[in-house]
Amino acid sequence: SQTIHQWPATLVQPVGSPLSLECTVEGTSNPNLYWYRQAAGRGLQLLFYSVGIGQISSEVPQNLSASRPQDRQFILSSKKLLLSDSGFYLCAWSSLGQGGSETQYFGPGTRLLVL
Amino acid sequence: AQSVTQLGSHVSVSEGALVLLRCNYSSSVPPYLFWYVQYPNQGLQLLLKYTTGATLVKGINGFEAEFKKSETSFHLTKPSAHMSDAAEYFCAVSRSGGYNKLIFGAGTRLAVHP
Numbered sequence: 001s002q003t004i005h006q007w008p009a010t011l012v013q014p015v016g017s018p019l020s021l022e023c024t025v026e027g028t029s030n031p032n033l034y035w036y037r038q039a040a041g042r043g044l045q046l047l048f049y050s051v052g053i054g055q056i057s058s059e060v061p062q063n064l065s066a067s068r069p070q071d072r073q074f075i076l077s078s079k080k081l082l083l084s085d086s087g088f089y090l091c092a093w094s095s096l097g098q099g100g101s102e103t104q105y106f107g108p109g110t111r112l113l114v115l
Numbered sequence: 116a117q118s119v120t121q122l123g124s125h126v127s128v129s130e131g132a133l134v135l136l137r138c139n140y141s142s143s144v145p146p147y148l149f150w151y152v153q154y155p156n157q158g159l160q161l162l163l164k165y166t167t168g169a170t171l172v173k174g175i176n177g178f179e180a181e182f183k184k185s186e187t188s189f190h191l192t193k194p195s196a197h198m199s200d201a202a203e204y205f206c207a208v209s210r211s212g213g214y215n216k217l218i219f220g221a222g223t224r225l226a227v228h229p
Contacts, residue, residue: 043205043221090158101147101166101209104217106158
């Protein structure tokens with residue numbers, strides 16, 4: 001069966017510090033991968049998605065970047081965190097093919113607090 | 116462009132009462148529709164989805180939703196609420212072709228009281 005991991009689970013960082021959040025998927029190959037942010041009391045905002053190694057698309061211009069160094073690894077980064085980067089970050093994966101109807105499976109999330 | 120509107124950011128029901136969470140979508144092409152549930156400090160879990168075929172979709176935990184094209188709606192229902200149903204519920208839409216990009220509604224927080 002497939003599983004998705006995110007770490008760390010919780011992170012408290014000062015403004016201006018760097019960020020690296022990691023997401024890995026097990027039990028599947030060539031997944032689509034996604035990063036979402038969920039701000040308090042708000043819905044999910046798609047930040048980045050990837051259809052393959054090294055292929056990253058950004059949905060919202062911002063202070064963050066993403067990378068996919070391996071097929072089942074997706075990393076969210078920032079060089080300098082802002083207060084507005086605080087939130088709950090969710091990674092998700094879906095299968096390729098049949099475009100649009102595949103279920104996205106979410107990881108447990110990372111709660112980031114920037115002080 | 117696609118969009119999702121969830122009417123009511125908070126819904127409160129009594130245990131055993133009907134649960135009705137409303138979702139309306141906007142899409143220029145036939146949509147794929149999803150309902151997810153999120154328990155506190157956890158990721159999202161799929162409840163059910165509509166792709167094609169039967170418009171009444173049954174999901175996990177006794178939930179179901181009906182796709183009504185004429186009303187552009189995909190409301191989520193459960194005949195009898197249980198305390199464990201208290202969570203946040205998200206409706207989402209995607210479109211056919213290419214990768215699976217989901218557009219989420221703002222969410223509805225369901226409270227169940229004794």
